[in-house]
Amino acid sequence: METTHAYPARMPTLIFWLLVIAAVVxxxxxxxAERRAMIETYWxxxxxxxxxxxxxxxxxxxxxSS
Structure with missing residues (x-):
């Protein structure tokens, strides 16, 4: 069966865990206080x-209206 994905099948898992590690760091x-200021700026x-x-x-x- 031929796949049409342009990325490896494990790529979403890798991205998820990289985001988890980035959040922990x-x-x-x-x-x-810094997080609160960043979240306020984001909103x-x-x-x-x-x-x-x-x-x-x-x-x-x-x-x-559209």
Whole structure:
């Protein structure tokens, strides 16, 4: 049976475990206050990107409905 995947079958597992290791290292190297500030910054960026998307759609299409 021929596969059409462009990556090895074990690649998702490897990526998952690399992300787990990165999360553990991140929590070990940062303080609670630093993590809180990073999470707050993340949500501000997400909200601003969402608002920018609405504005972009309004400017391009003249409406907020698709």
């Amino acid at each position: 991140f929590f070990q190297l940062t303080t609670r 501000v960026i997400i909200v601003l990107l969402g608002a920018l998307g609405f504005l972009w759609q309004f400017l391009r299409q003249g409406t907020f």
